[in-house]
Amino acid sequence: MTKISIPIGPQHPLLKEPLSMKVDISGERVLGGSLRLGYVHRGIERLAQKRNYVQNVHLIERICGICSHIHTTTYCHGVESLLKVEVPMRAYYLRALMCELERIHSHLLWLGILAKHVGLDTIFMHVWHDRELALDIMEEITGGRVLHGANQIGGVRFELDEAQVAMIRAGVEKLHTQVEGVLDVIENEPALIARTRGVAPVSADMIKKYCVVGPIARASGVDVDMRRDNPIPPYDQMEFSVVTLPDGDALARTLVRVYETRESILLCERILRDIPDGPVSTRVPRKVPAGEVIVRSEAPRGELFYYLRSDGTDKPARLKIRTPTLAALCLLPEQMSAIQVADIPVVLAGVDLCVACADR
Amino acid sequence: MDQTNIESLCHKLKSQLDCTFDLYTEIRNDDTFVISPDQLKVVVAMINEHFNGIHLSTITAQQREANAEVIEVMYSFFQGVGFSLMISLPTKAPEVTSIVSIIPGADFYEREVAEMFGVKFTGRRETPPLLLPDDWDQAPPFIRNEVNND
Amino acid sequence: MVIRKWIKKTYRWAQKNSLWVIHYNTGGCNGCDIEILDLLTPRYDVERLGIIAEGSPRHADVLLCTGPVTIQTSDSLWEIYSQMPSPKWVIAVGSCSNTGGVFHGSDTVLGGVDKILPVDLYIPGCPCRPEAIIEGLLELRERITENGPD
Numbered sequence A: 001m002t003k004i005s006i007p008i009g010p011q012h013p014l015l016k017e018p019l020s021m022k023v024d025i026s027g028e029r030v031l032g033g034s035l036r037l038g039y040v041h042r043g044i045e046r047l048a049q050k051r052n053y054v055q056n057v058h059l060i061e062r063i064c065g066i067c068s069h070i071h072t073t074t075y076c077h078g079v080e081s082l083l084k085v086e087v088p089m090r091a092y093y094l095r096a097l098m099c100e101l102e103r104i105h106s107h108l109l110w111l112g113i114l115a116k117h118v119g120l121d122t123i124f125m126h127v128w129h130d131r132e133l134a135l136d137i138m139e140e141i142t143g144g145r146v147l148h149g150a151n152q153i154g155g156v157r158f159e160l161d162e163a164q165v166a167m168i169r170a171g172v173e174k175l176h177t178q179v180e181g182v183l184d185v186i187e188n189e190p191a192l193i194a195r196t197r198g199v200a201p202v203s204a205d206m207i208k209k210y211c212v213v214g215p216i217a218r219a220s221g222v223d224v225d226m227r228r229d230n231p232i233p234p235y236d237q238m239e240f241s242v243v244t245l246p247d248g249d250a251l252a253r254t255l256v257r258v259y260e261t262r263e264s265i266l267l268c269e270r271i272l273r274d275i276p277d278g279p280v281s282t283r284v285p286r287k288v289p290a291g292e293v294i295v296r297s298e299a300p301r302g303e304l305f306y307y308l309r310s311d312g313t314d315k316p317a318r319l320k321i322r323t324p325t326l327a328a329l330c331l332l333p334e335q336m337s338a339i340q341v342a343d344i345p346v347v348l349a350g351v352d353l354c355v356a357c358a359d360r
Numbered sequence B: 001m002d003q004t005n006i007e008s009l010c011h012k013l014k015s016q017l018d019c020t021f022d023l024y025t026e027i028r029n030d031d032t033f034v035i036s037p038d039q040l041k042v043v044v045a046m047i048n049e050h051f052n053g054i055h056l057s058t059i060t061a062q063q064r065e066a067n068a069e070v071i072e073v074m075y076s077f078f079q080g081v082g083f084s085l086m087i088s089l090p091t092k093a094p095e096v097t098s099i100v101s102i103i104p105g106a107d108f109y110e111r112e113v114a115e116m117f118g119v120k121f122t123g124r125r126e127t128p129p130l131l132l133p134d135d136w137d138q139a140p141p142f143i144r145n146e147v148n149n150d
Numbered sequence C: 001m002v003i004r005k006w007i008k009k010t011y012r013w014a015q016k017n018s019l020w021v022i023h024y025n026t027g028g029c030n031g032c033d034i035e036i037l038d039l040l041t042p043r044y045d046v047e048r049l050g051i052i053a054e055g056s057p058r059h060a061d062v063l064l065c066t067g068p069v070t071i072q073t074s075d076s077l078w079e080i081y082s083q084m085p086s087p088k089w090v091i092a093v094g095s096c097s098n099t100g101g102v103f104h105g106s107d108t109v110l111g112g113v114d115k116i117l118p119v120d121l122y123i124p125g126c127p128c129r130p131e132a133i134i135e136g137l138l139e140l141r142e143r144i145t146e147n148g149p150d
Helices: A044-050 A053-061 A068-083 A089-118 A121-142 A162-188 A190-196 A204-209 A250-274 A324-336 A341-350 A355-359 B003-017 B037-050 B104-117 B141-148 C002-016 C031-038 C071-083 C095-099 C130-147
Strands: A004-008 A020-026 A029-036 A291-299 A302-310 A316-322 B022-024 B031-034 B055-062 B070-079 B081-090 B095-097 B120-122 C020-025 C062-066 C089-093 C109-111 C121-123
Touching: A029 A324, A029 A341, A044 A053, A044 A316, A053 A068, A053 A316, A068 A089, A068 A291, A068 A302, A089 A121, A089 A162, A089 A190, A089 A250, A089 A341, A121 A162, A121 C031, A162 A190, A162 A250, A190 A250, A190 A341, A204 A324, A250 A341, A291 B081, A302 A324, A302 B055, A302 B070, A316 B055, A324 A341, A324 A355, A324 B104, B003 B037, B037 B070, B037 B081, B037 B095, B055 B104, B081 B095, B104 B120, B104 B141, C002 C130, C020 C031, C020 C071, C031 C062, C031 C130, C062 C071, C062 C095, C062 C130, C071 C109, C089 C095, C089 C130, C121 C130
Parallel strands: B031 B081, B095 B120, C020 C062, C062 C089, C089 C121
Antiparallel strands: A004 A020, A020 A029, A291 A302, A302 A316, B022 B031, B055 B070, B070 B081
16 A cells, blocks of 8 residues: 555644654554654753753753652752752652652553543543542642642752641552552453553663663563662662563553552652651752762653753853653654554553653 | 772773773763773774663763863763763864664764754764754854853 | 624623633643643543533634743644634643743743734643633633623
């Protein structure tokens, strides 16, 4: 049959963000595709050089609304390393609590989008309703549902009292029950399994060749997690398991994220149990001594890389951010070959696109 | 992989390449080897073979100060612990071999460095713009900012 | 005369009670977008107001814009607006689509949505709360009742 090129985007019901793809199809088979990024490129690395370190916390939080906290955590950790200040351990634990809540909300958001793409709208409604529990907790402790302003250089901006700790425990317990229910559906729903099993399998070799990170790598059996391999405090003191599955297909990518959500809920409970007393921030000078630092952390979508260079003033000399979605998008054209047209939404959803992160 | 392995990698690279290269320890958390641009492809191929598939985190480029004569390009890797390779290219006509044939995942990172700093990567297909608009007719953004002191 | 007035009133009642929205992110961080998607979920449930999210501009009445307008998305933003049939309205959701927000001054950001399109309603917030977006949509319904569609 003749080859046809279909454009998808920049505006498309499948896409929440502008992204342009050309997909080549012949009949029902997809032959390949190409991507065009850059619609959301706001020049954040250049903007960061014009603002001081404190203003940049506000800017960096707005790289991505879904994984905003891990961006500011990584950035603040980098600046604190250059300043050589000792951040109180309680602040690290509070940051980790927000990181895990953010991972839960991001994965549940993603699961709803996948279900919507596949056509199972009820799962989308249920999962996003459960996600509101995580957002409620974040709003109660920081004041923001989506962008929190929780971090500052030297610690965090919020403190927990007894009532809030009790509220978080109750909320996390409710989330645990709900997520177990969701897992039960995902593992047993024949329609979802039929749409995702065996679709676009990716081998561990491909993952390594394309340097893909995060749940996509773990779903193909590559055991990598920056919380364990290159930990920022307090992850070096906490026990948790890293979930990997061997199959590498869309079903594995779905299951890995739901198992990770469950693991994050258990981590929240451990954080609340082990959090030490003490101050939540420390005073820091405005000017950062000259130096360079590389920080790696685990965002919901994978390894987040920050390189920060200071020249002794109060503005960064160079800030380089590499987000995990950029690594995953490299693999997308390969995944697009040899699937059916009806699988395109499933493959797109499996990448867990965050184009705002990729384009910066 | 830990510190002793970094040193053994350093030793292996030195003995097999029969040249000297410096260990640049200013970058906290990542040991950084300074090499010359001609050695880049060989070193990356050796690292990739040594670890049976190395993970490239990203490629970072920068100028140390405004109107600098060199652009520094840093290739950051991670295998249990992070380490980097650093090369220096002249600002006027920066050119270096591409490593996409060894690590296909470097494609997007090279394209970004090419459009932001004007670096030419040889030995690969053309580097179409990744993030900037197709009709971007101004100087590479990072070079312009440094020169104009924006 | 009376019949014409009655027809107009019915037309406005039908229009305001079934506003179909299309949502386009012109370069934002996603914060406002996920709050807009939240409107469709059981807690906020705008479908009880007659509002559904549409995929195609040709079926939509209201364009919800989020994010600052970047150079790359300005063309497609205008295309989407021109494909929408009249009467149509544009709502700028969030600080970034109002004024460019925190990205003001970037060399790839043009500014708020009003640089490209005529905006009918501005909803502030960073990000906008779902309650604020519902308030904005209700305000639009009131305007349609009073002034009629443009």
